[in-house]
Amino acid sequence: MPETIIQVRDLVKQYDDNTAVNSISFDVNEGEVFAFLGPNGAGKTTTVEIIETIRTATSGDIQILGMDVNKNRTEILKRIGVMPQDFSSFDRLTVWETVQYYARLFGSDVDIDGLLKLVNLQEERDKHYVTLSGGLKQRVGIAVALVNDPEIVFLDEPTTGLDPRARRDVWEVVKDLKKRGKTIFLTTHYMEEAEVLADDVAIISKGDIIAHGSVDGLIDQFCSTIHVAIKGAGPGVKEIADEMSLVSESLGNGNVQIEADNNEQVVEILNSLKNKNIGYGSVDIRKANLEEVFLKLTGESLIDKGDPK
């Protein structure tokens, strides 16, 4: 039975007449990667920073490491590591000096070079923070969040704005941390990130947790559709779908996409193709993802609304 390390009950946060967080409850278990997934303005940062003790809840009961966030601030801060959203640091300190400064604030004699190795920043050791690329800056943020050897690490959107390569580097670091037994509280609006990293996902939208579970569990529960994409096929594919009363779509050039409900239907589609002697280039079978779960639950798309790109 996993130990609960963070327990949130009926958390409400009100900003004037805006309810940023609307009575949410959830648990985070020790040693897991917990992902808080939601679009811009969903209330992720608000929730995380209340748990980190740097904001005050309007109401609710929040326990972390068995302590109340309103009463044991000092003790809690010693045992958690925080990388705030949009982490930034002193421009003209070197990477090493930056990590050293935060280590001194915690009175920690952590092996700084070892820490830099963990986040893969050995080569940047003596570079000024301001000269680093975005991905490297984020990794400094992670290193800084680890100076006190925390039991729980909070990473608020650690990969937002990074290119795919840099994102994957950060993911590796997170996986490594998990291996070292840390509990990781991650917020993100990339469903792929949650899929790759998270043991447990809570989807938050407009201040409410609308779904909570493992990635596979959520997909099975809310969106069990299996996408079967048949490419370069001859005529007659759409008819197979129609016979089985499945939703399908012709994408031109003999490409047809069929939405199957379960594995048996997938087998049936493939068998029909064979029986009817319909030739095809390739078949791509893919489960639904969290993006679709979110779309289904909210009717809205998860990624980067309002982002012109």
Next chain:
Amino acid sequence: MNFKLVYASLSITLKEFYRSKASMFFVLLFPIILMLLFGLIFQDQGETVYDLHVRDLDGGVNSQNITEMLGNTEIFNIVEVGDEVGDIEDAKDYLTEHKLNAMLVIPEGYSDGFDAIMIDRFLGIPTNDTVDVVMIYDPANTAAMTKISILNSILDGVNKAATGMPDVLVLEMETTVSDDFDYIDFFAPGIIAMSVMTTALFGTVTINTELRQKGILRKLATTPLSRSEWLLANILYQLCMAILSTISIILIGVGLFDLNPHLNLFLPLFVILNVFAFSGIGMLITRFVKEAESAHAAANAIMFPMMFLSGTFFPLEGMPDFLQTFAKVLPLYYVNEGLRAAMITLDEGTLMTSTVVLIILAIVIFILGVLLTSWKHD
């Protein structure tokens, strides 16, 4: 208060400062420019001898005495005006015609009047009689104003002498035209007070709004560093800046302009108190005014009245009473007065008043800073 954390924070801010050529430039530039400016202005004035046109309509012994005495001060170069000026009206015309800014007219009967008063005094007969000399001047001309104020202080000396305390005349002359102090000596303390205030106030506001915008304050809030440790580290940082600018002001003053201040422990004391008070105020501003631009506007709103109303540039004596009263509630007034006393006059009363007022102020502001500011936001 964990001083290790204060020290760690101080050393990284100093490191950043040292590595930023731009901020180094500005911390040193401002006081140096002010000092050069005032130095050049007052270097000339210190050596200037003012022409003073005198029309002696009396021609007696006493009128010649006073003319001679004014010439002996070495501030005035006496230019005697001849017969073409027969009365006050003539003098005004003469002034306009020759584009002069001031003329002293000693009316007829001055010597006799003066003698009469002196005899009455000597015999112990009480009298309210006076003798007048007339200064005709162009009110739009600052040089004329300077001449009038110098003249006033000299005549003040003469008056005191005439009431039977001849040595007071000498004393009065010493403070007015002493060779020991140039004008720059009177301005250097004001420049130090103002540079230190500006650096401390704006430095604190700039650093903290910038760190807030970058989210660094938010990150610091998740560490064991307390708000008061951060406040103290900031103040100590500003103190280092203040020491830099004070030293550069004094070095430039001494090196280029014959600045000749007293150096004693009151100088560092007032610099320290100045920094405490104004960094504290800066910290409070950033607590309540979150946007960088409004925070700077608030700092300006505090700085400008101080600059102009606490006697740094303009002597308070000439100001309306209510402004003089207002000046006495401005912290910078006490820094100015205190530094001037410490570096020039060594006036013990002023030193004590300034010390007490500033210590109380610094403590109050520091406590407010600790109580009112918190890492938590909403």
